[in-house]
Amino acid sequence: MRAVLRDAYGGPEVLRVGEVATPRPGPGEVLVRVRASSLNTADLDQLRGLPRIARVEGVRRPRSPHMGLDVAGEVEEVGSGVRDLERGDRVWADLFSHGHAALADYVRVPADASSRIPDGVSFVDAATVPHSGLLALQGLRAAAPFRAGTRVLINGAGGCVGPFAIQLAVSRGAHVTGVDSADKADLMRAAGAHEVIDYVTEDVTRSGKRYDVVLDIADTRGILAMRRCLKRGGRYSLIARRLGSFARYVLAGPLVGRLTGTRMGTILWKPNRRAYLDEFVALLAAGEVRPLIDSTWALDDAVTAFEHLASGRARGKVVVVP
Ligand SMILES: NC(=O)c1ccc[n+]([C@@H]2O[C@H](COP(=O)([O-])OP(=O)(O)OC[C@H]3O[C@@H](n4cnc5c(N)ncnc54)[C@H](OP(=O)(O)O)[C@@H]3O)[C@@H](O)[C@H]2O)c1
Numbered sequence: 001m002r003a004v005l006r007d008a009y010g011g012p013e014v015l016r017v018g019e020v021a022t023p024r025p026g027p028g029e030v031l032v033r034v035r036a037s038s039l040n041t042a043d044l045d046q047l048r049g050l051p052r053i054a055r056v057e058g059v060r061r062p063r064s065p066h067m068g069l070d071v072a073g074e075v076e077e078v079g080s081g082v083r084d085l086e087r088g089d090r091v092w093a094d095l096f097s098h099g100h101a102a103l104a105d106y107v108r109v110p111a112d113a114s115s116r117i118p119d120g121v122s123f124v125d126a127a128t129v130p131h132s133g134l135l136a137l138q139g140l141r142a143a144a145p146f147r148a149g150t151r152v153l154i155n156g157a158g159g160c161v162g163p164f165a166i167q168l169a170v171s172r173g174a175h176v177t178g179v180d181s182a183d184k185a186d187l188m189r190a191a192g193a194h195e196v197i198d199y200v201t202e203d204v205t206r207s208g209k210r211y212d213v214v215l216d217i218a219d220t221r222g223i224l225a226m227r228r229c230l231k232r233g234g235r236y237s238l239i240a241r242r243l244g245s246f247a248r249y250v251l252a253g254p255l256v257g258r259l260t261g262t263r264m265g266t267i268l269w270k271p272n273r274r275a276y277l278d279e280f281v282a283l284l285a286a287g288e289v290r291p292l293i294d295s296t297w298a299l300d301d302a303v304t305a306f307e308h309l310a311s312g313r314a315r316g317k318v319v320v321v322p
Contacts, residue, residue, distance in 0.1 A: 002322070003104035004302045005065040009049030012306040015067070017299060023108045025079035032073040032091060032109050036127035037102040039309045039318045040069055040160045046100060047306065053243045068102030068320075069095050071109065072117060072126035082111040090117040094130035097271035103302055105322050115274040118281040128291035128317040129164070129284075134276050135239055135269075136164035136215075140172075142267045143213045143237040148173035153204065153211040153229055154193075156218025158184025160317065161239065163191035163292050165215055171288040177211070179204050179218070187315045190292055205229055213237070219245050223256055223264060230262045238266040292316035 001022045006014045025031040045054040047067065057063050075089040085091065093114040101107050117126045139161070140146075152169045154162055157178030169176045170192040178188035182198040189196060197204050205221060210231040219241035226236055236253075240246035249266035257264040270276075283289040294316035297305035302320050309318045 001105035002299055003065075003101070004067045004299070006047065006062065006067065007065060008061055009047070009055070011048065012303050012310055015047070015303045015306060017302055020104075022106050025077050025082075025108050027080045028082060028111055029079040029108045030075045030082060030085050030091070030111050030114065031077040031079075032071060032093075032107050032114070033076040034071055034102060034104060034107055034322050035073040035123035036322075037068050037072070037320045038070045038127045038131075039305060039320065040131045041309075042096060042131060043067060043069055043100075044306070044310055051242050064099065064101065066099065066101030066104065068104065068107070069100050069131040070127050071095060071102035071107055071130070072123040073107075076106060079111070085111055085114070090123070090126075091115060092117050092126045092130055092277060094134055094272035094277070096131055096269075103299065103320060105299070112274055113272050115277045116281075118284050121284050124293070124296060124319050124321065125284075125291040127319055128293060129280055129289075130272065130277060132160040132317070133164045133280055133289070134272055135161045135217075136168055137276060137279060138267050138270060139215050139217070139237050139239045140165060140168050140213075142265060143215060143235040143263075146172040146174055146213070150174045150213060151211045151231075152176045152213045152215065153179065153209075155179045155199075155204070155214065155216045155226075156220070157188050157191075157193065157196075158315075159217065161217050163187060163316065164289065165217065166191035166193050167289045168283070169213075169215075171283060174213070177209075184315065187292060210234070215239070223248060223252055227256055227260055227262060227264060230260075230264075232261045235263040236265070240266050294318050296321055298322075 158180030177195040178193035205225040253264040294314040299322040
């Protein structure tokens with residue numbers, strides 16, 4: 001079968017599409033025939049081995065040559081012990097903690113990390129959701145509760161995770177402001193943002209505006225600066241890009257929160273489990289979450305797809321179809 005492969009950390013130039021043996025499912029796994037995959041910033045982190053935390057699976061060189069987090073496809077073969085999935089089932093999964101080998105014709109997936117794609121949702125649309133959608137869900141959950149009219153600021157709202165976070169917050173009745181560069185304003189508005197701020201021309205931490213909830217995906221500012229965006233009683237949730245900021249929020253977040261009457265924390269990534277993705281089923285069916293796609297590429301052109309994402313020109317998800 002074909003697979004996107006690499007032997008070293010680096011830019012898209014270290015990638016190639018090559019031939020490898022088709023895997024067989026182990027106990028508790030299914031073999032999925034990949035119909036679509038999508039790229040995430042976390043794929044770029046794993047490709048580059050940066051930040052250093054992305055080298056958990058190989059400090060000097062990647063232990064696995066494979067790439068790819070998001071998978072949508074059909075079950076081709078069922079491993080021993082799997083009772084609830086069968087050949088032909090349409091499934092999706094985030095393989096961030098499960099071998100990240102989705103950019104291929106076939107991939108082995110733990111059965112308990114995969115769930116059924118909702119009826120009427122295409123493989124291409126489904127493939128955009130798992131990794132970035134689950135990050136958005138986990139980030140917003142950490143800042144709960146939401147009520148109609150809750151004022152939410154999403155910092156870094158125009159990347160892979162942001163449009164899902166905007167849609168999830170809007171679906172809960174929030175009034176959402178997205179912060180990103182001006183050329184991502186249309187994408188943020190398409191996701192449902194009520195207001196957008198250009199981080200290049202406006203420092204939101206100095207604007208004097210206060211929010212009930214801040215979801216920080218950009219991870220570009222310090223804890224005291226971000227605290228200025230919160231009302232008293234407000235909640236801040238960080239999806240940390242760097243280990244340093246994760247540690248800072250774990251250590252200093254509770255203290256800053258207590259002193260300022262806010263809640264300031266960071267999410268601890270939870271490996272994908274079936275129940276998380278199932279939360280998207282009703283949202284997709286109701287049209288409350290709508291995948292926003294930048295472009296679709298053939299598997300043979302996956303290296304160019306990575307170059308496109310790495311260039312910063314993507315506006316929405318970049319999809320790869322075997
Ligand atoms: N903590 C965890 O457990 C965990 C787990 C998995 C992944 N992650 C990380 O979580 C992040 C997921 O986000 P993503 O995929 O949506 O990233 P992304 O696609 O890079 O989006 C981040 C956005 O923030 C914008 N931005 C840059 N500087 C900004 C600033 N000063 N103010 C506001 N916005 C700014 C970027 O715009 P420009 O294009 O202009 O730079 C970009 O559009 C990734 O970094 C990933 O590595 C964390």
